[in-house]
Amino acid sequence: MSLEKAADTLDNSLNSLEKIKEEIKNCTAMYDKALKDNRKLSEGNSDTLKLAGEFYQRSQKLNQDLQMEEEEQGQRTDDLKKRLSLVKKEESRLKEEEKRMKEEHRQIDQMERQLRQQTEVSAAMPEKKVVFAGNLNTERETFNLESEIVYPMEGGTALITFEDEEAAQNILSMKEHDVPVGDFSITLEAKPVQFIIPSLVEMDTYVCPNRVLVSNLPKNMNEDDESRLLDRLEVHFSKTRNGGGEVESICMLQDSGNVVIAFTKDNVARGLVGREYHEIDVLKKKHKVRVTPFINGEIKDLQVTVSVSSRTVLLTGIPDVTEEDTMQDCLEIHFQKSSSGGGEVDAIVFNPMGQRKLAVFRDDSAARPHTPLNH
Template structure:
């Protein structure tokens, strides 16, 4: 057995050198141990890093998978939101169309109500017109209308005559005979009987509005002339204390005897028509109650005509100028009054000689057959 204490080797040195070598050996051993420990620590750290790496990879995979799932969910959500937005836009367009339609319908209703209010104002405040019951009754479901009296101008060619019989059957018999030989003393003429046809209105539709500047004054006294009547009305309704104002013009309607008053300002007419009845002084201390109603402005919106044939009147054509107008007219009328010639009682007769042009005026409604 041997030990370090039993032997000591000294080569070219002293004991102090050996001690340094031993110290270095010890130091190297410590360094070696430290290196081994560091190596062990490195291995442990490496393993830890690998474990962390694996954990990181697992975690990264989970996060990536979660992100992919979130992206897919987000894409689905975005698609759903896009579809919902498109649906909402369509609904918005539909609602806007409904609102526009409702507004248009409201405007139409407002216009309709305006016309109804005007019709109500007119129908409840019309000029006074005396009527009498004739004893005839019946059911009448006709819509609101205005009475129209026809004023037809019928052009007559030269060498023609219009003859109106009291009996419709006589006129029809004259037409059926067509040609008529009329003896005029030494000569005989041949006339042709033709029906009297004229173009008359069949449908007239008007769009009316109340004029804000004009009023219609009716129930006027009959003992004043036109100028005096209008002067009194202008004087009365030109004063503010009577509800009037500055008058621009007055017009007398010859067919009805009513007066149209036009004011400079548009706010006057409404107040006068709301009151309707007004006491106007037409003489000294004498007042007459007149009625003030709205004045209508209007335009024709629909107009249709039809050809009507007079059932009592016949046109005689081909009359030569063989004698003076009055004599020829008398002889023709006498001829067609005789029942032996197919005629009858004559109500009216008008002769227009050759070379002349006349207009026959039909004022009253003529019996017609369609």
């Protein structure tokens, strides 16, 4: 090997060595840089972990706050739902209250109209003085102040009222009775006395717009006087200067002795009622009559019930074998005996065959249904 080659080889080796050194230096620099980068990365990783921990804690707190907020929101929602339910109930109640108030207002308006009508009527009923003049009559009066029941008796029957209910019930339980009449006896049947009476009566009344009721008229008039009175009233109340108008009809109520006048126009009646008292020529002398509204009534509701007299017994099958007074005495004597199942007799009425009598029943003041008072 020549020196030149050796020198070249050595130069090449030195060059290679220099390159290796340079590479080592570069690698060392790179390693240092890598270490430095690694330290920075470690520091960054630590910061990241710290941030991650802080973020986790914050996220946990946020989750808790969110959960609490959701619970509070749910509670508020429930409260709002309850309040809404209460509001709806209150709204429903107020609607019902409004409906009830409207109905009450309507009823009050109706009552107010009726009261106003009654106020306009004033004492609309005609003045009528009543007095008890004596014994009861066989005819039923139309004008009564007390509740009465007229019981039509068939022939061959009797009504007997005992002082005690027990005696009446004993007689009814025995049903058939043998009653001695002189030298013989008769067989009677005892039955309860029943009535169909109204238990509820509702009436609608209203003032007739074209009619008036004239009262306070002269008493004890004959037929001719009544005819002249009607003519005089028609003439007086048909004149406009007297507040009247064209008369459509005029008639006298026989039960009360008052007169009803109907006009062709409605406003005439109102004007006459407002004046109330009118002085007219009746039977050749001045007489003050009273003019009030004429009230019509319609039955709105009628309910009836069966009432049984607790102290009165109906006796049937009584033959015509003796005088009326004798038979009544025999019946009273027999049924007031305790041995016959009876008791003290309060009242008795006998109706012989072929006769018609009306027994008047009135309310028993001792809380007993009805007692026959007369016939």
